Amino acid sequence: xxxxxxxxxxxxxxxxxxxxxxxxxxxxxxxxxxxxxxxxxxxxxxxxxxxxxxxxxxxxxxxxxxxxxxxxxxxxxxxxxxxxxxxxxxxxxxxxxxxxxxxxxxxxxxxxxxxxxxxxxxxxxxxxxxxxxxxxxxxxxxxxxxx
Amino acid sequence: xxxxxxxxxxxxxxxxxxxxxxxxxxxxxxxxxxxxxxxxxxxxxxxxxxxxxxxxxxxxxxxxxxxxxxxxxxxxxxxxxxxxxxxxxxxxxxxxxxxxxxxxxxxxxxxxxxxxxxxxxxxxxxxxxxxxxxxxxxxxxxxxxxxxxxxxxxxxxxxxxxxxxxxxxxxxxxxxxxxxxxxxxxxxxxxxxxxxxxxxxxxxxxxxxxxxxxxxxxxxxxxxxxxxxxxxxxxxxxxxxxxxxxxxxxxxxxxxxxxxxxxxxxxxxxxxxxxxxxxxxxxxxxxxxxxxxxxxxxxxxxxxxxxxxxxxxxxxxxxxxxxxxxxxxxxxx
Numbered sequence: 001x002x003x004x005x006x007x008x009x010x011x012x013x014x015x016x017x018x019x020x021x022x023x024x025x026x027x028x029x030x031x032x033x034x035x036x037x038x039x040x041x042x043x044x045x046x047x048x049x050x051x052x053x054x055x056x057x058x059x060x061x062x063x064x065x066x067x068x069x070x071x072x073x074x075x076x077x078x079x080x081x082x083x084x085x086x087x088x089x090x091x092x093x094x095x096x097x098x099x100x101x102x103x104x105x106x107x108x109x110x111x112x113x114x115x116x117x118x119x120x121x122x123x124x125x126x127x128x129x130x131x132x133x134x135x136x137x138x139x140x141x142x143x144x145x146x147x
Numbered sequence: 148x149x150x151x152x153x154x155x156x157x158x159x160x161x162x163x164x165x166x167x168x169x170x171x172x173x174x175x176x177x178x179x180x181x182x183x184x185x186x187x188x189x190x191x192x193x194x195x196x197x198x199x200x201x202x203x204x205x206x207x208x209x210x211x212x213x214x215x216x217x218x219x220x221x222x223x224x225x226x227x228x229x230x231x232x233x234x235x236x237x238x239x240x241x242x243x244x245x246x247x248x249x250x251x252x253x254x255x256x257x258x259x260x261x262x263x264x265x266x267x268x269x270x271x272x273x274x275x276x277x278x279x280x281x282x283x284x285x286x287x288x289x290x291x292x293x294x295x296x297x298x299x300x301x302x303x304x305x306x307x308x309x310x311x312x313x314x315x316x317x318x319x320x321x322x323x324x325x326x327x328x329x330x331x332x333x334x335x336x337x338x339x340x341x342x343x344x345x346x347x348x349x350x351x352x353x354x355x356x357x358x359x360x361x362x363x364x365x366x367x368x369x370x371x372x373x374x375x376x377x378x379x380x381x382x383x384x385x386x387x388x389x390x391x392x393x394x395x396x397x398x399x400x401x402x403x404x405x406x407x408x409x410x411x412x413x414x415x416x417x418x419x420x421x422x423x424x425x426x427x428x429x430x431x432x433x434x435x436x437x438x439x440x441x442x443x444x445x446x447x448x449x450x451x452x453x454x455x456x457x458x459x460x461x462x463x464x465x466x467x468x469x470x471x472x473x474x475x476x477x478x479x480x
Contacts, residue, residue, distance in 0.1 A: 001393040003351075005338045012339065012347035015385040017304040017419075024301070072297050081299025082416070088299050097299045105295030108195045122298065 024085045031080070031087030039064055039091075061092055068096030073104065098122040151363025153330045160266045161322025161479060163276065164215035167432035168207040169425070170285065170311025176410045181433030183210045189286060189311050197235060200284035200313075204229070204240035207313040208280055215317050222246050222317070223274030226265050228257035229282045229424055230309075231291060236282050246278065254453030255349075255378050256332065257281040258314060258428040259472035263329035265318045275319060282313035283423025292342075292458055305344040307380050308417035310409055314428025316436075323479050324439045327446075330360040330473035334455065338466045342456065346383025346406075346419055349452040349469035353379060354390040356450060356471040364475070368398050372444040375435065376471070377427035377451030380406035380420025405430035405451075427451040439478050447476045 003011065042063050046056040071077040077097045081088040088094050099119055106118035120127060148155045166183040174185030184206050191202040204227070212222060224247035229236035234250045241248040253260040258281040265277035286296060288309040294300055318326065335355055339348040353376045361367065368374060368391075379387060384404040391398050405427040406420035431449060438444045452471045461467070 001390065003337075003390070003393075008337045008351065009339075011389060012337075012344065012350070012382065012386055015389070016344055016347065016382050019304060072299075075297060078297050078299045082301065084299075085301045089301075094299060097297070101295040101297040101299070104297055105290055122294065 027083055028085045028087035031084035032090060033087075035064070035088070035091045035093060064092050065096040068093030069100040072097045072100040077101075095123060095126070152333075152359045153328050153363045154263065154267065155328045155364075156266050156270050156326055158270050159320065159479075160269050160318060160326045161320065162324045162326065162436060162476070163217075163317045163319040163322040164211050165314070165316040165432040165436050166207050166210035166214055167312065167314045167429040168203045168210065169313070169429055169433075170203075172285075172308075172415065173310055173312050173409060173429065176415060178409060178430065178433045181437055182429065183207070183214075183432075186311075189284070196284060196286040196290065197231065197239075200229065200231070200236040200282055200287050201239040201243075203284065203311070203313045204236050204280060204282045205243055207282070207315040208240065208244055208278060211278065211280075211315040211317050217276060217317070219245065221276050222278050223268070223276050224249060225278045225280065226251060226261040227278075227280040227282075227315075228252050228261060230254065230288050236284070236287070237280070253451075253470060253472065254455050255283070255422055255424050255426065256451040256453030256470050256472045257424040258431065259329070259377075259449060259451040259474050260331075262316065262318065262326065262474050263331055263472055266326045266329060269318055269320070277318045278315060279318060280313060280315035281424035281428040283309050283311070283425040285309045285311045285423075288423060302418055303343045304418055305341070305346065305382050306418050307345060307378065307406060307420055307422035308410065308415075309423040310421045310426040310429065312409070312423070312425030312429035314425060314430075314432040316432065324436055325477045325479045326474060327477045328360075328364060328475040330356055330364070330475075332356045332470040332472045334468045334470050336466050336468040340461075340464065340466050342461045342467070344382060345422060345454040345467070346379045346381065347386060348454050348456075348467035349471065350379055350383040350386035350390070352469035353383070353387050353450055353452050353471040356473050357387075357391075357448070358394075360448070360473050360475075368396060368401065371401060371446045371448050373403060373435065374398060374401055374448045375403045375405060375408075375427075375430075375450065377404070377453070378406035378420070378422035379404050379452055380422065381412070382419050383452070408434060424451075435476075439476060442478055442480065445478045449474045449476055
């Protein structure tokens with residue numbers, strides 16, 4: 001039977017199983033929460049070691065990035081992410097993974113043209129938009145100060 | 148003889164021999180006993196994934212020639228393809244194999260395309276033996292079409308797992324399975340834009356090719372022991388079944404899909420099922436042909452399906468055209 005595009009769309013959407021949110025949402029909540037708890041633990045450690053509040057926060061970010069990159073290099077991060085979903089994608093460890101993964105993957109095309117060029121294929125848009133918006137925000141703040 | 152869209156081969160053309168070479172995950176699946184070579188790892192001893200796929204392609208071809216008892220000089224030509232840009236797996240493997248080579252691209256329908264062309268060359272009397280092969284590799288396909296392997300993204304339920312597999316068959320004038328007919332596919336685009344739902348994009352093409360074969364070939368589905376599509380997997384196979392039901396035709400138990408046969412979906416985390424050129428090619432060589440030789444299947448429609456997209460076309464918002472080529476196989480005895 002000849003189906004119209006709309007009829008066919010209804011058919012394939014009906015036959016396509018949805019994401020099992022009842023499993024993925026709790027898994028993301030649990031894993032994301034555990035990463036935050038870990039971050040808080042590291043921060044408490046830095047604070048008790050005598051670091052200031054501001055320096056501790058930056059040190060926590062650095063520690064979690066190091067952890068994300070290390071787990072990616074050890075080929076463990078994607079296995080955790082398969083269970084955790086957004087739980088490992090949203091925290092800063094996910095950002096670290098999105099840069100480390102292509103760097104590892106494309107090193108076969110050489111250090112410069114492979115790893116360096118392809119390193120930002122996933123994280124590139126985040127960096128571009130973050131830098132651009134920070135510049136715009138800076139200009140607005142500066143204009144506010146001048147006026 | 149041509150009738151409508153169907154090519155009937157009047158000369159007796161047979162599958163003389165076949166072989167398959169697969170990766171670790173495929174070797175752990177339900178068809179593990181049917182594969183000729185299972186890699187110790189998916190690198191096949193090479194330094195890059197692309198070289199690994201070439202090695203796998205070459206291994207399957209060499210194994211098929213070895214099993215056939217033919218010498219390299221007997222092979223008229225190699226017709227093969229894969230999923231990589233510029234078909235490098237086929238070309239680079241052919242560089243070492245040394246056969247006359249015709250590279251073809253039909254995405255995951257490549258195996259049937261190469262077999263149809265190979266049979267046509269023999270029918271025309273231009274070649275005596277033609278080696279037909281198709282391969283895909285999970286790791287090369289991921290880095291070309293999707294994300295780096297270590298990237299921690301989740302796959303939707305409709306996504307499929309590209310098989311690390313290569314199947315190779317030698318067509319000739321003697322053998323136990325006969326190639327009776329072929330029905331080259333037309334390209335259909337049902338407007339699906341979801342690159343994680345290839346089954347939906349290709350299902351209509353499979354339905355159209357099968358329908359035209361039943362009409363032009365004057366055959367009914369019940370005259371076949373097995374009707375098998377290439378890699379529609381759970382979503383696409385359900386759509387094909389439904390489209391035929393709307394026509395009042397029940398394909399029933401005789402209908403299957405290679406993407407659902409290659410992996411154990413409950414245990415192997417492949418979501419909707421397997422895909423890739425190598426999926427249908429390896430299932431043909433590991434499961435379908437051995438069953439035909441044991442006379443468990445008398446007449447089979449082998450219908451690999453291809454999603455004719457590129458990463459570029461998908462990024463530009465184009466919908467995904469699908470194609471399906473059909474090969475009719477018969478027990479020669």
